Amino acid sequence: MSPENTPAPASPQTETVEKTKASGPKTLVIAFVLMLVAALCFALGAGAMWLYNRQAENRAEETDASSDSDEDGTEDSDAIETPDANELDEESEDSEEETLTEYEGDYLSASLPEGWTIVEYLDGTGTDMLTTGVAYFGLTGVELIAPSGTPVFTLEAVYGVGGPDGCNEYYEFSDSSAAYYNDIVAVSAESGIVPTVVPIADGDYVEYEFFERTVRRSGSTLYWDYSDGDAFFNAACGINFRFMAIDPLNYIAGGVAMSAYQFTISPLATEAELETMDTILESMVAYE
Numbered sequence: 001m002s003p004e005n006t007p008a009p010a011s012p013q014t015e016t017v018e019k020t021k022a023s024g025p026k027t028l029v030i031a032f033v034l035m036l037v038a039a040l041c042f043a044l045g046a047g048a049m050w051l052y053n054r055q056a057e058n059r060a061e062e063t064d065a066s067s068d069s070d071e072d073g074t075e076d077s078d079a080i081e082t083p084d085a086n087e088l089d090e091e092s093e094d095s096e097e098e099t100l101t102e103y104e105g106d107y108l109s110a111s112l113p114e115g116w117t118i119v120e121y122l123d124g125t126g127t128d129m130l131t132t133g134v135a136y137f138g139l140t141g142v143e144l145i146a147p148s149g150t151p152v153f154t155l156e157a158v159y160g161v162g163g164p165d166g167c168n169e170y171y172e173f174s175d176s177s178a179a180y181y182n183d184i185v186a187v188s189a190e191s192g193i194v195p196t197v198v199p200i201a202d203g204d205y206v207e208y209e210f211f212e213r214t215v216r217r218s219g220s221t222l223y224w225d226y227s228d229g230d231a232f233f234n235a236a237c238g239i240n241f242r243f244m245a246i247d248p249l250n251y252i253a254g255g256v257a258m259s260a261y262q263f264t265i266s267p268l269a270t271e272a273e274l275e276t277m278d279t280i281l282e283s284m285v286a287y288e
Contacts, residue, residue, distance in 0.1 A: 107139040107249060111283040113276060115147030124157075129262050130253070131160030138251030144280060152269045152277050158243055158260040159253040166191035167237035171223055172199045173216070177232040184237060195237070208282040211246045217278060220265045248286030 099114045106120055119142070124130060126141020140157035166188035170181060188195050205218040214225040214233065224244050226236040236244075242262050250259045269277070 117145045119143040127156035129156045129158040134254045146273045154264045155261045163239035166193035167195045170195040171235035180234040
């Protein structure tokens with residue numbers, strides 16, 4: 001082959017162009033993929049940022065709502081409402097009223113809480129304080145019985161029973177009369193008795209009306225006003241301490257109307273039973 005027919009060698013520029021043409025499509029694909037990845041990352045980042053901002057806004061709204069509720073005193077409709085003390089007291093009072101039943105006996109009526117009972121004894125029964133050989137008619141005994149079965153309070157008709165007029169003990173209240181005390185001392189002296197003064201402090205007793213008589217209870221002891229009707233409380237003493245004339249109640253002894261009863265409070269009664277006893281005694285009403 002002659003030098004004239006030998007092809008000339010390709011120039012470096014021509015080879016570079018050919019390589020560039022060959023690698024062009026691959027470069028475009030890579031660039032496109034990178035753009036997609038970048039767009040996807042941007043979209044995910046934007047979505048995450050939007051979600052974070054939304055949650056932050058919700059938390060802020062809940063905080064504002066809670067703050068507003070605390071300021072204006074309102075609560076959500078789903079919140080549990082706690083009744084105030086007055087509502088609880090009213091509900092308690094209503095509950096107590098609902099459990100009361102009206103006792104209507106032969107001679108008296110009373111309001112009784114659940115489980116409490118009253119027993120009336122007639123014609124000489126229910127008492128050991130009557131002399132024999134006499135005919136008795138009417139109410140001669142009453143028992144007030146607690147749910148525990150304890151006869152907390154009893155009344156017994158009294159007839160033909162006596163005793164000395166003197167008092168071994170004089171029960172002194174802050175509103176007792178000095179003149180009454182002097183009378184007790186004088187009467188007791190006739191029997192050679194010097195009364196021991198037993199003070200009952202204010203606040204150590206409860207007071208109420210029992211069959212039109214003012215009575216005061218301190219512990220399991222019941223005092224009644226011997227001179228009822230004046231501004232003083234003069235507690236009965238001596239034989240009159242437990243013997244009370246209850247005019248609205250009466251019985252017939254030997255053809256004579258009587259109203260003398262002995263009252264007794266059980267030493268076994270609890271303080272709760274004694275407090276309930278007070279309300280029952282105060283509610284008692286004798287039939288006309």
